[in-house]
Amino acid sequence: MLQAINLSKKFKTKEVVKQVNMEMPAGESIGLIGPNGAGKSTTISMLSSLIIPTSGEVLWDGKSITKDPDPLRKKLGVVPQEIALYPELSARENLAFFGRIYGLKGELLETRITEVLMKIGLSDRQRDIVKTFSGGMKRRLNIGAALLHRPSILIMDEPTVGIDPQSRAYILETVKQFVEEGMSLLYTSHYMEEVELLCDKVYIMDQGEIIAYGTKEELKELVSSNQTIELRVNLVNANFEKALTNQLPTAIVRTEEELLTISMPKNEEPLATIFAIAAENNVVITAAIVKVPSLEDVFLHLTGKALRD
Ligand SMILES: Nc1ncnc2c1ncn2[C@@H]1O[C@H](COP(=O)(O)OP(=O)(O)OP(=O)(O)O)[C@@H](O)[C@H]1O
Ligand SMILES: [Mg+2]
Known part of the structure; x- marks a missing residue:
């Protein structure tokens, strides 16, 4: 279980995440929704130990990740909002690069790359260089880079922004499958329909604060x-x-x-x-x-x- 306890982040004097409490129990699929600038990416960065909170803390299985982020990092895959790939390298070479960051090498690395290419549907394009890929294919590769170490928990930051409807459908279907296979998911989006499709519970964020939380049904009860x-x-x-x-x-x-x-x-x-x-x-x-x-x-x-x- 991953937990945020009174998590806050200030950039200079501006507090962009305010006293956020969240829980991601193992095997559950959690949505985080909110408009542009709500603080979603900042929250995710703190949850995944990429930035340090101004106050509050993140617990992984009850232990603070600030002191020791390694146990979490081994289990966590993060798909960032911005695509981070090497355009001059092939799909396979990009995955090899990210795999080595996770400490994979040799035979095991090759096996994992092949496995991931299948999952993201890019096996037939693995030798092509990334700059020839469509936006949707780059997104898929970006997702693949987070899967090489077989994480048990996946955090995705708006993984379907700016791509064609077909790629979007493919990605949603793939992610749905991960969840069905037991992966814990934190899925950020401002597309409600994606969160409705993928997530059991939803946090709604606005101006740095969690303004509502519940199952989809509970949240809808609020309205009518x-x-x-x-x-x-x-x-x-x-x-x-x-x-x-x-x-x-x-x-x-x-x-x-x-x-x-x-x-x-x-x-x-x-x-x-x-x-x-x-x-x-x-x-x-x-x-x-x-x-x-x-x-x-x-x-x-x-x-x-x-x-x-
Ligand atoms: N490194 C930074 N320095 C200063 N301000 C920042 C920094 N990162 C984010 N912010 C500000 O914090 C606020 C929240 O940003 P964040 O990226 O977390 O929002 P978001 O909910 O992910 O938005 P989007 O839907 O556009 O991705 C914004 O006002 C943003 O300008
Ligand atoms: Mg964001």
Whole structure:
């Protein structure tokens, strides 16, 4: 388990991380979200022993990493926000360079490089020099560099920024697999949908502070305990609307031409009932959308601003 205890960082007089407490238990997948400049990268740098906190501390299995960062470093893979690769070297040569930093050499290094190239889907491009790679391929190689020593905990700082949708999907799928295989993950992003896909628990950071923490479900509870169901129907039928109101006592039904909007508590699952009532009244539902609050809504609710401008 990796823990941040009252972690703060000042650059000159500006405090950019303020009294942050976080927990990353083994095997869990944790999200850290927040807008530009929130302090996410600074927090990650302290968690991974790259910069020293102004106050507070980071514990790895209960022991301070400031005194002895080595036990953590052996288990930790960090994928930095900025791509750090040698453009004139091939993919394989880049990985060899990073592997040696982790103390790997000889046969073992070669085996690990081959293994990592498979994981990041670059085996067929391993001999090509990096400056010929697309943005997405460079990102994948950057991830690969953090995997050579088979870390049990992976910290990723916005690994999908500025790449094409296909590479992004590939990376998300790969990371999802790591998590399923039992890797602990701290995933930073300002794309809510990525965090929703990958993480069990989420920390929301704004202006250096953790302003909310919980499971996705708990955070969404903050916003609303309601769901909205939108139905598109082939004809407007007053009986249908009346029957919905009667049979779903907690629902509020509104009609606007062929669009019906039903608001009701999130813990109920009314779709089967709705379709049955429609059939009884000869109404055909041509589309149905169930809207529950997103983490994006949570952020807006907590800070009064959108996550991305
Ligand atoms: N080395 C530094 N010296 C001075 N200020 C810094 C330094 N590093 C970061 N900052 C400032 O600290 C604040 C937090 O930066 P940080 O990079 O941690 O934010 P972030 O949440 O990662 O943002 P982004 O989403 O843009 O990556 C910003 O105001 C930034 O300008
Ligand atoms: Mg950052």
